[in-house]
Amino acid sequence: MKQIRRKQIIRTGTTVEQMVRAIADMIVTGVMHPGERLDELSLAVRFDVSRTPVREALRELGAMGLVDREPNRSAVVANVTEAYLHSMFEAMSELEAICARLAAERMTVDERHALELEHRASARLVHANAQEDYAAHNTEFHTRLYRGAHNDHIYEMVTQTRARLAPFRRAQFRLPGRLAKSYDEHDVIVTAIMRGDAAAASQAAFSHVAIVSDASIVFASDKAE
Amino acid sequence: MKQIRRKQIIRTGTTVEQMVRAIADMIVTGVMHPGERLDELSLAVRFDVSRTPVREALRELGAMGLVDREPNRSAVVANVTEAYLHSMFEAMSELEAICARLAAERMTVDERHALELEHRASARLVHANAQEDYAAHNTEFHTRLYRGAHNDHIYEMVTQTRARLAPFRRAQFRLPGRLAKSYDEHDVIVTAIMRGDAAAASQAAFSHVAIVSDASIVFASDKAE
């Protein structure tokens, strides 16, 4: 049985990482409610590990802002209110706008070319309504944008914010017609970047993310019930 | 709100928090060099604790991006190169610009009033060349700006970035004439915000931080030698 556990760890990461993901999911999907206590022993029993990895996982979740910790107290689920969610989506728009602006100014010829290719290739996925594949393309597309800004710290912030929002955004491409609209919005961004129009790229990226945000927040509040 | 509480906890040191700060300082001040290994036992001996708190501190430092961790490997000092530092200062300018813009649009009457008072009060410190006190005022001033944006996630990002840059910025007010210039720059920001001119506030905040960055980076590269 030790063997089995080891295999799973190899497959999905270390024990602690697994727990971080599992607990993060529970918090973010509303299985656990804000203020709910996360006592170490219960979690240890639940995941069939000792308290040590549980403590490390809680510390990491604390750093991620998903749980609040105070000395000698149980960690509690942080209040990821709808207001806070909204602030994250808004921040995402702002960050994406910055990336697009900087990308328009700084991307190398190769990067521009790759971005355009990536974008063009996705047209096929839209026609096929291949939601899974389009989602993968979408991630890649935005990642190229972030990298194109040539600023490591901004890249870090935007990817972290994106990761935290991921659970709330999962279903957006299921909305009818969203794929085609997303493609069109990407198109505006790409065009602006290709001609080095920083202001237009920034504006287009801002709107694009704002639209995604609206769709996702609806989804999130559905889920909260 | 939540953020403030967490900050205070950081100030109130448990063993782990103390270690996090101590190690972070060593990394950021160049006492430890990028790539240098942080093996758990050595640190435990050095701080005269067991490996358990060391591990938790390293995990937190990993989440902060100051050390890189891989399974079954020593944590190593992350590469906080001058390039990365530069990217953080640039990000700081961008974030501050966003905050100023949003603040100009969203600050309540009370917030605007408090900001102006805080700013006016600092004039006295400039004349007295009270560097320590002005630094405290400066922190307060910028914090008000960040809060004024009314976006918790952006507040979190900007304060975190600011915290990571703090060690590099400490000496900036010692530069001759910097206090008066800082005051003037603040003045432009405040004026723009008071009349709700988002674009002007944003522009002024961006320049202000860019200037601080330049001064600090000079200082940082001095220190690196």
Add this chain to the structure above:
DNA sequence: AGCGCGTAAACTGTATGCAGATTGCAATCT
């Protein structure tokens, strides 16, 4: 001499035990 291979040392990951802090309850006092 160079190349594997195996073994041991060093180190990380996890479990468990103990000490101190906190909380809730209950018995006592006002």
Add this chain to the structure above:
DNA sequence: AGATTGCAATCTGCATACAGTTTACGCGCT
């Protein structure tokens, strides 16, 4: 009855012990 203090159960913080993994070195083989 309500408040208060003391005690017990519970939980966190840290130390120590053990298991599994990686790394480095030396030995033998070609």
